[in-house]
Amino acid sequence: MSKHRATVCLTFDFDAISLWIGPFRATSPSVISRGEFGVVGVERILKLLDRTGIKGTFFITGHTADTYPESVKAIVAAGHEVGHHGYLHENPVVLSQEEERTVLEKGLAALDRAAGVRPVGYRSPSWDNSPHTIHLLQEYGFRYESSLMGHDFMPYWARVGDVIHKDRGYEFGIPSDIVEMPVSWILDDFPHFEYVRTETRLSPGLSAPSKVEEIWRGEFDFMYREVDGGVLTLTMHPQVIGRGHRMLMLERLIDYFGSHDGVRFATLAEAAEEYRAAHPKPAS
Ligand code: ZN
Numbered sequence: 421m422s423k424h425r426a427t428v429c430l431t432f433d434f435d436a437i438s439l440w441i442g443p444f445r446a447t448s449p450s451v452i453s454r455g456e457f458g459v460v461g462v463e464r465i466l467k468l469l470d471r472t473g474i475k476g477t478f479f480i481t482g483h484t485a486d487t488y489p490e491s492v493k494a495i496v497a498a499g500h501e502v503g504h505h506g507y508l509h510e511n512p513v514v515l516s517q518e519e520e521r522t523v524l525e526k527g528l529a530a531l532d533r534a535a536g537v538r539p540v541g542y543r544s545p546s547w548d549n550s551p552h553t554i555h556l557l558q559e560y561g562f563r564y565e566s567s568l569m570g571h572d573f574m575p576y577w578a579r580v581g582d583v584i585h586k587d588r589g590y591e592f593g594i595p596s597d598i599v600e601m602p603v604s605w606i607l608d609d610f611p612h613f614e615y616v617r618t619e620t621r622l623s624p625g626l627s628a629p630s631k632v633e634e635i636w637r638g639e640f641d642f643m644y645r646e647v648d649g650g651v652l653t654l655t656m657h658p659q660v661i662g663r664g665h666r667m668l669m670l671e672r673l674i675d676y677f678g679s680h681d682g683v684r685f686a687t688l689a690e691a692a693e694e695y696r697a698a699h700p701k702p703a704s
Contacts, residue, residue: 424649424682424683424684425644425648425649425680425681425682425683426640426643426644426647426649426650426651426652426680426682426683426684427649427650427651427652427683427684427685427686427691428640428651428652428654428677428683428684428685428686429476429477429601429651429652429653429654429685429686429687429688429691430469430474430476430477430654430656430674430685431476431477431478431479431503431543431566431653431654431655431656431688432462432465432476432477432478432479432655432656432657432658432661433478433479433505433543433655433656433657434458434462434478434479434480434481434484434491434492434495434505434657434658435455435458435481435484435505435509435545435657435659436455436456436458436459436481436483436484436487436488436658436659437452437455437456437458437483437484437487438455438481438483438484438487438506438507438508438509439455439481439509440452440454440455441455441508442481442483442508442509442510442545443509443511443545443546444616444618454659455659457658457659457662458484458488458657458658458659458662459488459491459658460658460662461657461658461659461660461661461662461663462478462491462494462495462658462662463494464658464662464667465656465658465661465662465667466494466495466498466500468667468670468671468674469498469500470498472674472678472685474674474685475499475500475501475685475686475687475690476500476501476687477500477501477502477503477541477687477688477689478495478500478501478502478503479502479503479504479505479541479542479543479566480492480495480502480503480504480505480531481505481506481507481508481509481527481545482506482507482508482526482527482528482529482530482531483507483508483509483530485530485531485533485534485535486530486533486534489533489534489535492531492534492535492537493534493535495535496535496536496537500687501539501541501687501688501689502531502535502537502539503539503540503541503542503543503566503688503689504524504527504528504531504539504541504542504543504562505527505542505543505544505545506523506527506544506545507523507526507527507530508523509545509546510523510545511544511545511546511548512544512545512548512549512550512552512553513548513549513550515550517550517552517556520550520552520553520556521556524556524560528560539562540561540562540563540564540689540692541562541563541564541565541566541601541688541689541692542557542562542564542565542566542567543565543566543567543603544565544567547567547568547569547603548567549565549567549568551582553565553567554578554579554580554596554598555580555596557596557598558580558596558597558598562598563598563599563689563692563693563696564598564599564600564601564688564689564692564696565578565598565599565600565601566600566601566602566603566653566688567603568600568602568603569602569603569604570600570602571602572602572604572639572643573643573647573650573651573652574602574647574649574650574651575599575600575601575602575651575691575692575695575699576599576600576602577595577596577598577599577600577699577701577702578595578596578598578599578600579592579593579594579595579596580593580594580596581593581594595701595702597701599692599695599696601651601653601688601691601692602653603653603655606635606639607636607639607652607653607654607655608655608656609632609654609655609656609657609660609661609666610625610655610657610660611623611625612625612627612631612632612635613625613626613627613632613660613661613663613666614626614657614660629665629666629668629669632669633669633672633673636654636673637673637676639652640652640676640677644680644683651691651695652677653688656670
């Protein structure tokens with residue numbers, strides 16, 4: 421039996437305006453204001469976390485830190501973890517190695533400027549890692565990252581040096597020194613809830629919270645029964661979960677998870693360090 425039967429990590433990607441002017445290339449004040457609402461969401465989330473005594477993890481883009489330093493300071497002052505999330509929500513896959521390094525450094529500098537924090541965790545914008553991402557994270561002293569989907573409830577060691585072959589089996593690389601805290605689109609509020617229409621994309625979103633609540637509870641129930649020591653990582657966005665009816669859903673879920681014996685809430689950094697201590701890196 422592990423020390424805790426189950427761990428729940430509440431994570432919030434504070435993209436604010438960077439998501440819309442970055443990947444979505446928006447210039448319209450209306451679209452940009454969707455990102456502005458993230459600040460309202462952060463206030464509500466901080467209140468809920470304070471009331472429930474839970475520490476969460478906020479992945480914050482450098483652009484958000486430069487735009488809303490007061491929100492970042494409030495997050496840090498309340499004792500929550502801050503992670504790296506790019507500068508302008510750049511997808512690393514389309515960057516060169518040098519561009520990716522520049523973005524990493526710009527993000528670190530912005531988080532330092534806003535609140536004097538040096539993150540140990542990274543979450544790739546759009547959950548897309550480039551072949552260089554893990555190497556760079558190691559070089560810059562990160563301890564974990566949270567963008568891959570190779571498991572649902574168990575952390576694992578992220579690999580470097582995978583080679584894609586199409587005429588024979590996939591070639592796995594070697595474990596890096598970065599712990600992977602896996603994620604999943606079903607445990608992300610954005611595709612469930614957010615309505616996005618562009619010339620090339622329609623994401624209907626706008627789900628009733630009852631549907632999402634059923635999915636998230638089901639994932640937790642399975643983990644609680646079947647995966648001893650599992651970690652449930654929920655990915656939320658202040659501008660998405662911050663709407664009233666969704667905040668009520670999150671409140672109900674927190675009560676539900678917390679009503680089970682042996683369940684505790686932790687930051688991703690805490691859960692990653694526990695994994696690191698309990699699972700020595702396999703010899704490469
Ligand atoms: Zn994001």
